[in-house]
Amino acid sequence: MTFRTLDDAPKDLGDLAGKTALVRVDFNVPMEDGRVTDDTRLRVALPTINKLRDAGAKVALLAHFDRPKGERVPSMSLKPVVEPLETLLGAPVRFAEDCVGDEAKAVLADLDPGGVVLLENVRFHKGEEKNDPAFAQQLADLGDLYVNDAFSAAHRAHASTEGVAHLIPAYAGESMRRELDALDAALGNPQKPVLGIVGGSKVSTKLDLLQNLVDKLDRLAIGGGMANTFLHAQGVDIGGSLCEKDLADTARAIMEEARAKGCELLLPVDVVVAQEIKPGVEAGVRALDRIAPEDKILDAGPETTARLKRAMDLSKTLIWNGPLGVFEVPPFDTATVEAARHAAELTKAGKLVAVAGGGDTVAALNHAGVSDDMTFVSTAGGAFLEWMEGKPLPGVEALKR
Numbered sequence: 001m002t003f004r005t006l007d008d009a010p011k012d013l014g015d016l017a018g019k020t021a022l023v024r025v026d027f028n029v030p031m032e033d034g035r036v037t038d039d040t041r042l043r044v045a046l047p048t049i050n051k052l053r054d055a056g057a058k059v060a061l062l063a064h065f066d067r068p069k070g071e072r073v074p075s076m077s078l079k080p081v082v083e084p085l086e087t088l089l090g091a092p093v094r095f096a097e098d099c100v101g102d103e104a105k106a107v108l109a110d111l112d113p114g115g116v117v118l119l120e121n122v123r124f125h126k127g128e129e130k131n132d133p134a135f136a137q138q139l140a141d142l143g144d145l146y147v148n149d150a151f152s153a154a155h156r157a158h159a160s161t162e163g164v165a166h167l168i169p170a171y172a173g174e175s176m177r178r179e180l181d182a183l184d185a186a187l188g189n190p191q192k193p194v195l196g197i198v199g200g201s202k203v204s205t206k207l208d209l210l211q212n213l214v215d216k217l218d219r220l221a222i223g224g225g226m227a228n229t230f231l232h233a234q235g236v237d238i239g240g241s242l243c244e245k246d247l248a249d250t251a252r253a254i255m256e257e258a259r260a261k262g263c264e265l266l267l268p269v270d271v272v273v274a275q276e277i278k279p280g281v282e283a284g285v286r287a288l289d290r291i292a293p294e295d296k297i298l299d300a301g302p303e304t305t306a307r308l309k310r311a312m313d314l315s316k317t318l319i320w321n322g323p324l325g326v327f328e329v330p331p332f333d334t335a336t337v338e339a340a341r342h343a344a345e346l347t348k349a350g351k352l353v354a355v356a357g358g359g360d361t362v363a364a365l366n367h368a369g370v371s372d373d374m375t376f377v378s379t380a381g382g383a384f385l386e387w388m389e390g391k392p393l394p395g396v397e398a399l400k401r
């Protein structure tokens with residue numbers, strides 16, 4: 001992929017010492033009673049911050065928090081981030097009560113080279129989400145260069161993610177670069193054969209994704225609740241399972257498209273059913289022609305899981321979104337956990353590039369204890385899904401050469 005990175009900055013701008021880098025980060029962290037309860041997103045930003053500090057740049061961190069909708073909402077201040085960030089950096093972090101204007105400029109003017117300032121919530125300004133050019137210019141006025149390290153916000157064309165990138169020299173930060181490289185290795189320019197796994201509850205939320213994937217993959221395994229809709233569309237009686245019957249035609253069209261494009265679809269050949277979703281409830285394995293009217297399909301069966309593992313063995317690349325069953329409620333986590341552990345083993349052995357993402361998918365991989373063993377796990381949520389759907393992300397497009 002051809003986007004500008006921090007390594008290009010000195011070529012364009014010369015020595016960065018004393019220059020101000022406006023760095024868009026994702027500090028939309030979990031908070032309770034004004035305290036940060038999980039600092040993962042702060043850690044993700046450290047490589048970029050440290051690289052710029054080492055170069056002697058002044059670092060102005062720009063972020064949104066929650067949804068203040070253009071109003072100054074005190075409970076949505078970014079101030080509680082200062083202390084945990086100082087701890088992680090081992091250096092003081094100044095705070096500017098506003099992300100633009102005289103207040104921000106004054107703090108920056110007073111900052112030593114290598115110093116860090118956190119700017120107040122950019123969404124306190126209406127111009128942010130409107131991508132207002134005047135507001136983008138106010139942001140641009142603060143910096144000599146702009147660095148975007150917030151892939152998770154890159155699907156939005158906001159002033160701090162898109163508008164400002166056109167006004168001053170713009171670069172991908174280290175985390176953004178890592179994420180884009182991983183995504184490129186999974187779908188943009190992958191080693192073949194490529195296997196996709198798409199699970200989750202509903203087809204309707206993942207139509208664009210399925211359509212894009214059948215176009216690009218060698219094999220696509222469909223699991224979770226959405227597989228029920230495909231089984232139903234093939235005439236399988238799925239009993240009382242979750243199903244979007246009105247999408248049967250759509251499911252058939254996707255199957256036809258896959259055939260035409262030479263993408264092998266892997267649908268469940270057996271399933272695990274129960275009569276309710278409750279921990280420890282009596283569950284049974286069923287062949288597809290043995291599903292009773294009161295049965296709910298809640299997980300993939302053992303033969304389906306075995307076939308999926310074999311498909312992984314035949315692949316060089318895996319891209320995964322969506323759990324294969326109701327993984328939150330054991331024993332319906334079995335297929336998801338088994339598949340995840342197999343992918344992790346292959347990845348550790350250097351046989352597979354495995355990239356996964358999606359809110360519940362991240363939770364499922366953590367539950368299986370394999371997140372660190374995958375090649376890359378994206379926590380970017382909406383941005384990851386839009387990228388999997390093949391849509392251009394405005395925040396990334398703005399960083400292209």
Ligand code: ADP
Pocket residue numbers: 199200201202205223224225226242297298299321322323324325326327328357358359360361362
């Ligand atoms: P992600 O957040 O990773 O994109 P989704 O939100 O699409 O994933 O789907 C996750 C949800 O799908 C989980 O809450 C899981 O319980 C549910 N799910 C998986 N399989 C089934 C099933 N057979 N029936 C009902 N819900 C299911």
Ligand code: MG
Pocket residue numbers: 358359360
């Ligand atoms: Mg979800």
